[in-house]
Amino acid sequence: MPTRRERLRAETATEIKTIALRLMAAGGPDAISLRAIAREMGMTAGAIYSYFPTRDDLVTTLIADLYTALLDAAERARDAAGSAPGARLLAWAEAVREWAVANPEGYKLIYGDPVPGYRAPTSGPAADAELRACAGLTELVAEVWPAITVTPSGTARWTDFDADIVALTRKALPMLPPAGFALALRMWGRMHGLIALEVYGHLTGQTRRPEKLFHAEMIDMITSLGLRAPK
Amino acid sequence: MPTRRERLRAETATEIKTIALRLMAAGGPDAISLRAIAREMGMTAGAIYSYFPTRDDLVTTLIADLYTALLDAAERARDAAGSAPGARLLAWAEAVREWAVANPEGYKLIYGDPVPGYRAPTSGPAADAELRACAGLTELVAEVWPAITVTPSGTARWTDFDADIVALTRKALPMLPPAGFALALRMWGRMHGLIALEVYGHLTGQTRRPEKLFHAEMIDMITSLGLRAPK
DNA sequence: GCAAACTCTAAACGCCGTGTAGTAATCGAA
DNA sequence: TTCGATTACTACACGGCGTTTAGAGTTTGC
Numbered sequence: 001m002p003t004r005r006e007r008l009r010a011e012t013a014t015e016i017k018t019i020a021l022r023l024m025a026a027g028g029p030d031a032i033s034l035r036a037i038a039r040e041m042g043m044t045a046g047a048i049y050s051y052f053p054t055r056d057d058l059v060t061t062l063i064a065d066l067y068t069a070l071l072d073a074a075e076r077a078r079d080a081a082g083s084a085p086g087a088r089l090l091a092w093a094e095a096v097r098e099w100a101v102a103n104p105e106g107y108k109l110i111y112g113d114p115v116p117g118y119r120a121p122t123s124g125p126a127a128d129a130e131l132r133a134c135a136g137l138t139e140l141v142a143e144v145w146p147a148i149t150v151t152p153s154g155t156a157r158w159t160d161f162d163a164d165i166v167a168l169t170r171k172a173l174p175m176l177p178p179a180g181f182a183l184a185l186r187m188w189g190r191m192h193g194l195i196a197l198e199v200y201g202h203l204t205g206q207t208r209r210p211e212k213l214f215h216a217e218m219i220d221m222i223t224s225l226g227l228r229a230p231k
Numbered sequence: 232m233p234t235r236r237e238r239l240r241a242e243t244a245t246e247i248k249t250i251a252l253r254l255m256a257a258g259g260p261d262a263i264s265l266r267a268i269a270r271e272m273g274m275t276a277g278a279i280y281s282y283f284p285t286r287d288d289l290v291t292t293l294i295a296d297l298y299t300a301l302l303d304a305a306e307r308a309r310d311a312a313g314s315a316p317g318a319r320l321l322a323w324a325e326a327v328r329e330w331a332v333a334n335p336e337g338y339k340l341i342y343g344d345p346v347p348g349y350r351a352p353t354s355g356p357a358a359d360a361e362l363r364a365c366a367g368l369t370e371l372v373a374e375v376w377p378a379i380t381v382t383p384s385g386t387a388r389w390t391d392f393d394a395d396i397v398a399l400t401r402k403a404l405p406m407l408p409p410a411g412f413a414l415a416l417r418m419w420g421r422m423h424g425l426i427a428l429e430v431y432g433h434l435t436g437q438t439r440r441p442e443k444l445f446h447a448e449m450i451d452m453i454t455s456l457g458l459r460a461p462k
Numbered sequence: 463g464c465a466a467a468c469t470c471t472a473a474a475c476g477c478c479g480t481g482t483a484g485t486a487a488t489c490g491a492a
Numbered sequence: 493t494t495c496g497a498t499t500a501c502t503a504c505a506c507g508g509c510g511t512t513t514a515g516a517g518t519t520t521g522c
Contacts, residue, residue: 050469112344127436131436154443189425193421207391220417243500466519
């Protein structure tokens with residue numbers, strides 16, 4: 001049961017974040033300025049310090065929110081896809097790219113480096129979202145792993161990876177070998193690469209059909225494991 | 232024959248860039264401030280405007296220099312590698328990753344978004360460097376293309392791509408089909424993905440051996456085309 | 463009804479990029 | 493060699509930024 005004060009406080013915090021997101025979408029991360037937010041709210045910049053201890057904390061909160069929205073979209077697409085081994089994986093990938101293209105500044109904020117020296121390790125909702133992304137992808141790999149006929153190269157061992165994530169992964173997906181987890185990380189990179197190039201504008205001078213490029217890459221990613229191509 | 236004035240001017244410009252690079256390596260793109268540079272040089276910030284019309288122009292110049300250094304390293308590694316179909320490709324990829332890991336802030340500056348609304352299209356040395364990167368990778372694909380036994384999926388056509396880059400590519404590599412150029416872009420993304428995740432710290436909570444992950448990914452990238460694995 | 467907690471303003475500090483006016487040095491040519 | 497023009501630089505100002513501090517004004521819980 002939230003008190004009146006708590007409710008007002010939550011509303012104001014939401015308004016701050018909403019305006020911050022609009023500023024970011026319009027002018028990139030640097031456009032998120034406490035003074036600009038306060039100006040739009042008819043306040044002074046100092047008032048925001050009642051809600052966020054510092055600008056970096058506000059941005060970190062935004063990252064967590066954006067990451068959550070991205071993952072919600074990805075999971076929604078995955079669950080709406082058919083149950084063929086690669087279909088859910090493909091749906092996830094396409095959903096991530098579509099979200100990124102629709103929210104380029106948001107994607108940059110998530111995977112870029114808006115707060116140089118900061119970056120808290122394994123703490124806070126932003127780290128939780130990252131973990132959720134990693135877990136979601138690993139789960140998709142675990143689903144298709146039994147159907148794979150071409151094993152990825154390399155000699156992955158559990159000791160290659162961070163102990164915490166290994167513990168979580170092995171508990172959730174006991175059947176998955178270390179090579180499966182390695183594959184999940186590699187797929188993450190493979191998806192991220194083309195999306196990052198596109199979102200940062202490095203493909204604009206090259207291709208007019210980035211979605212075609214990405215789709216072909218994802219199809220090959222799936223078929224190269226010996227799975228039938230979905231769709 | 233440079234006059235004394237020109238020589239001094241070039242030296243000062245170089246000193247400005249050198250200090251800017253050091254500041255960037257230490258504190259990220261935001262640490263590149265004209266006042267900080269001038270402070271280290273015993274000048275005032277206004278003096279830098281005799282050398283660069285604006286801070287963004289200085290950063291753009293830095294990007295071009297860094298991109299050139301990255302490509303020099305990649306081409307050097309490629310030329311030092313054996314002549315097996317995939318060996319030169321692998322050497323290029325590993326060299327890019329190693330440069331990125333050694334110069335993380337530089338890699339971020341090249342492929343990130345330090346200048347939000349700016350980004351000149353197809354002009355200036357930074358765009359030239361990007362073209363050189365793309366051309367270098369396309370050339371490597373053209374080298375291995377005849378030896379490929381597994382054709383990448385998708386239906387690439389020349390009209391999918393930017394007219395200028397198509398003209399340059401078809402002139403330089405007449406035998407390469409559009410699917411080959413598409414493959415080059417896709418490889419670019421595949422290399423960039425894992426490197427970007429690593430450089431921005433998104434792999435630190437996951438794997439302790441990112442180089443192993445990258446190497447395996449590159450080996451699979453080559454072997455999935457039906458080429459023998461190098462090394 | 464009142465003290466405590468909270469929210470906000472106003473002003474200041476030290477950063478930042480950028481523009482302008484003026485000074486001092488240096489250069490090219492008469 | 494001297495003189496006008498160009499160049500390199502300083503000093504200062506402007507507005508913007510994040511952040512801190514002191515103090516009002518309001519709301520809350522007892």
